[in-house]
Amino acid sequence: MDFTLTEERSMLRDMLGRFLAENYDHETRQKLLQAGETHNAEVFAALAELGVLGALFTEAQGGFGGAGFDIAVVFEELGRAGVIEPVLGNAALAGHMLASLANETQQELLAEVIAADLVLGFAHSEAGSRYDLSHVEATARLSGDAGREVITLEGVKTQVINGAAAQLFVVSARESGGAWGQNGISLFLVAADTPGVSVTTQGNIDCASGATRTLENVQLDATRRLGVGGQGYGAIEAAVAQATLAICAEALGAMEAAKALTVDYLKERKQFGMPIGKFQALQHRMADMLIEIEQARSAVVNLAGALDKPRLIREREVSATKNLIGRVGALVAEECIQMHGGIGMTGEYALSHYARRLTMIDHQFGDVDHHLERFIALKSA
Amino acid sequence: MDLNYTPQQEAFRAEVRAFLAENLPVALSEKVRLGKRISKADTETWNAIMNAQGWLAANWPKQYGGAEWDAVQRQIFEEEACLAHAPRLVPFGLSMLAPVLLQFGSEAQRQRFLPRILSGEDWWCQGYSEPGAGSDLAAVKTRAELEDDHYVVNGQKTWTTLGQHANWIFCLVRTNPDVKKQAGISFLLIDMTTPGVTVRPITLIDGEAEVNEVFFDNVRVPVENLVGEQDMGWPYAKYLLTHERTNIAGVGFSNAALATLKKVAAATMTGGRPLDQNPHFAGRMAQVEIDLMAMRTTNLRVVSAAAAGQAPGAESSMLKVKGTLIRQELTSLLRRAAGPDAMPFLPEYLDGGDNQDPMGPEHTAAAAPAYFNMRKLSIFGGSNEVQRSIIAKTILEL
Numbered sequence: 001m002d003f004t005l006t007e008e009r010s011m012l013r014d015m016l017g018r019f020l021a022e023n024y025d026h027e028t029r030q031k032l033l034q035a036g037e038t039h040n041a042e043v044f045a046a047l048a049e050l051g052v053l054g055a056l057f058t059e060a061q062g063g064f065g066g067a068g069f070d071i072a073v074v075f076e077e078l079g080r081a082g083v084i085e086p087v088l089g090n091a092a093l094a095g096h097m098l099a100s101l102a103n104e105t106q107q108e109l110l111a112e113v114i115a116a117d118l119v120l121g122f123a124h125s126e127a128g129s130r131y132d133l134s135h136v137e138a139t140a141r142l143s144g145d146a147g148r149e150v151i152t153l154e155g156v157k158t159q160v161i162n163g164a165a166a167q168l169f170v171v172s173a174r175e176s177g178g179a180w181g182q183n184g185i186s187l188f189l190v191a192a193d194t195p196g197v198s199v200t201t202q203g204n205i206d207c208a209s210g211a212t213r214t215l216e217n218v219q220l221d222a223t224r225r226l227g228v229g230g231q232g233y234g235a236i237e238a239a240v241a242q243a244t245l246a247i248c249a250e251a252l253g254a255m256e257a258a259k260a261l262t263v264d265y266l267k268e269r270k271q272f273g274m275p276i277g278k279f280q281a282l283q284h285r286m287a288d289m290l291i292e293i294e295q296a297r298s299a300v301v302n303l304a305g306a307l308d309k310p311r312l313i314r315e316r317e318v319s320a321t322k323n324l325i326g327r328v329g330a331l332v333a334e335e336c337i338q339m340h341g342g343i344g345m346t347g348e349y350a351l352s353h354y355a356r357r358l359t360m361i362d363h364q365f366g367d368v369d370h371h372l373e374r375f376i377a378l379k380s381a
Numbered sequence: 382m383d384l385n386y387t388p389q390q391e392a393f394r395a396e397v398r399a400f401l402a403e404n405l406p407v408a409l410s411e412k413v414r415l416g417k418r419i420s421k422a423d424t425e426t427w428n429a430i431m432n433a434q435g436w437l438a439a440n441w442p443k444q445y446g447g448a449e450w451d452a453v454q455r456q457i458f459e460e461e462a463c464l465a466h467a468p469r470l471v472p473f474g475l476s477m478l479a480p481v482l483l484q485f486g487s488e489a490q491r492q493r494f495l496p497r498i499l500s501g502e503d504w505w506c507q508g509y510s511e512p513g514a515g516s517d518l519a520a521v522k523t524r525a526e527l528e529d530d531h532y533v534v535n536g537q538k539t540w541t542t543l544g545q546h547a548n549w550i551f552c553l554v555r556t557n558p559d560v561k562k563q564a565g566i567s568f569l570l571i572d573m574t575t576p577g578v579t580v581r582p583i584t585l586i587d588g589e590a591e592v593n594e595v596f597f598d599n600v601r602v603p604v605e606n607l608v609g610e611q612d613m614g615w616p617y618a619k620y621l622l623t624h625e626r627t628n629i630a631g632v633g634f635s636n637a638a639l640a641t642l643k644k645v646a647a648a649t650m651t652g653g654r655p656l657d658q659n660p661h662f663a664g665r666m667a668q669v670e671i672d673l674m675a676m677r678t679t680n681l682r683v684v685s686a687a688a689a690g691q692a693p694g695a696e697s698s699m700l701k702v703k704g705t706l707i708r709q710e711l712t713s714l715l716r717r718a719a720g721p722d723a724m725p726f727l728p729e730y731l732d733g734g735d736n737q738d739p740m741g742p743e744h745t746a747a748a749a750p751a752y753f754n755m756r757k758l759s760i761f762g763g764s765n766e767v768q769r770s771i772i773a774k775t776i777l778e779l
Binding site: 263301372376 | 382383384385386387390453663664667668670671672674675676677678679681682685686699702703766768769770772773774776777778779
């Protein structure tokens with residue numbers, strides 16, 4: 001048993017932390033957001049150069065990491081700085097599916113992803129899916145002669161992470177089965193500029209961006225198929241497990257940052273002639289928050305260690321960790337705002353950005369209630 | 382990062398498990414499993430078995446008859462002992478006084494007292510709390526005045542756990558009332574058979590007399606029973622409390638309680654279905670299990686740092702608060718699982734008598750007493766509020 005980071009991961013963490021502290025302060029980020037950009041291409045390229053993307057892939061895939069603890073280290077730092085550059089949907093989610101399912105030709109795309117020359121997106125959820133990964137109503141129809149098949153996609157994909165920025169999408173569509181069935185889901189690689197693909201983008205309340213991608217009579221040739229037809233669900237679940245770890249670690253970084261802002265504020269802000277941090281009512285609430293953040297750290301460690309375990313063990317940890325992170329995330333967001341008072345409510349101040357992201361993380365890949373129910377169901381499975 | 386135990390640690394776990402399977406008397410483990418009261422004789426029996434194995438004093442150096450286990454080994458033993466329903470080892474001599482003697486006592490005191498802890502000749506209790514000194518421990522008033530080669534002790538201790546079984550008590554006493562309250566405290570070892578010592582049991586909320594009041598009326602204590610230096614007792618007392626808190630997360634207890642709870646909830650029918658299919662109950666059960674899964678790792682993070690030689694500091698305060706909340710929630714769920722059968726109070730049954738039977742399934746008789754008893758967890762050893770203040774001061778630097 002060893003809870004220390006390897007030398008390589010410590011170095012990556014320190015380097016990334018330093019880079020973000022120097023180049024990604026709150027004001028810089030604010031300017032970027034006000035300019036209406038989804039992300040800063042220069043920063044994104046610099047992150048790739050630091051190894052942020054390579055750390056998410058194994059050596060065989062062209063990276064230098066790929067283990068749960070690599071993902072946790074990277075995303076904790078991204079969360080601490082509030083990075084909005086497209087790492088999650090791109091590398092952690094769609095990249096993971098590409099890496100696990102791609103044939104030899106498709107594998108070549110990974111090098112471009114790791115170098116930040118290609119941004120991926122994952123177009124999966126649809127209106128009404130909520131947190132159910134098996135809900136796919138988009139269809140894929142096969143036509144044409146053997147050897148020259150044409151695949152036609154129809155459907156509307158909502159809440160596409162990196163939906164605005166991505167150049168290439170992993171798209172799920174159904175070839176058989178009912179709308180909520182796990183069997184019959186297939187995956188395809190669809191370029192953003194393919195005829196019939198249109199986009200509506202939206203800004204999210206946590207400053208990330210999302211998009212709806214509509215697929216109308218989108219024609220692909222057979223080389224765009226990713227993995228075995230009709231059997232996409234397992235890969236989706238595994239990729240979402242990895243992405244869940246990523247946002248849980250991101251949440252941990254955001255919690256630590258929000259905690260640090262609040263502790264500083266408790267020491268500086270004076271009322272009734274003394275720093276408000278001298279009041280026991282606030283001290284104890286802050287202590288409880290610290291305890292819960294340590295629990296959140298343990299939950300991230302547990303999931304990072306379970307990512308390569310058999311499915312049932314992995315998925316129980318996914319639900320346990322996501323449930324705990326959701327609870328602690330809400331506690332940290334709400335308590336930090338309360339302890340700041342009015343200033344915690346201002347849109348400009350960094351705290352409100354952490355609070356918004358922490359809260360919205362509960363809305364990604366399943367919230368507290370969803371995962372509590374799922375944890376119970378997996379237990380009896 | 383490696384969440385796996387080493388092969389040596391796994392082998393140690395197997396050894397502990399085999400030892401418990403072979404040597405833990407069924408009569409004892411059944412009492413523990415059913416939540417019955419553990420008598421003085423029960424504790425002495427188990428201590429003797431553990432001592433024969435050389436495992437009684439887990440954290441003592443070998444030269445004093447200890448096992449010299451590191452923090453991870455102690456954690457492994459704790460987990461296995463709880464799952465096997467072994468009685469708990471009464472900590473006052475073994476893991477509270479002994480570390481103080483090893484660190485601050487004289488060699489003569491070590492030679493005199495440590496072997497008698499192992500042999501069971503001495504049963505120690507803790508004379509810390511007083512009617513006016515609970516969470517504010519440094520407010521102790523019990524006076525010890527030096528007259529020639531004796532201290533004369535007058536005052537009262539309270540909440541003295543299992544003091545009714547004890548023949549020795551280690552006490553915080555005030556030797557200097559004229560200085561800052563932390564500065565005038567001494568750490569004194571008192572033979573409870575000395576004239577002037579009176580023990581009065583206090584029956585608690587669960588019907589059991591687990592704690593006592595101890596009165597001192599001109600009790601003469603030889604100066605050689607002073608530990609360390611006079612007026613220097615406060616740092617020794619705090620050192621002891623740190624040791625008290627190393628196992629404070631109670632993960633072993635919680636693991637065992639969760640296992641019991643799952644069995645009970647699956648076997649208890651309510652409205653035509655097992656209780657674990659009641660969504661509200663299942664939700665609360667899952668929630669505490671998820672908290673415990675994280676707590677195991679939080680605990681191991683602290684434990685493995687301790688095994689690597691870092692002294693547990695304020696981290697133990699975090700373990701105390703969250704660990705005790707989890708244990709209390711588990712006993713609360715076990716009480717609720719018992720339903721109406723939690724109501725009958727059966728002291729004879731709990732004392733191991735044959736004339737009373739539980740009115741419901743076997744686990745129901747002790748469910749309510751155990752729930753009430755466990756309210757103590759967030760009060761003793763430095764209340765959870767004191768722990769939060771320690772965290773605020775030490776870690777958050779507020």
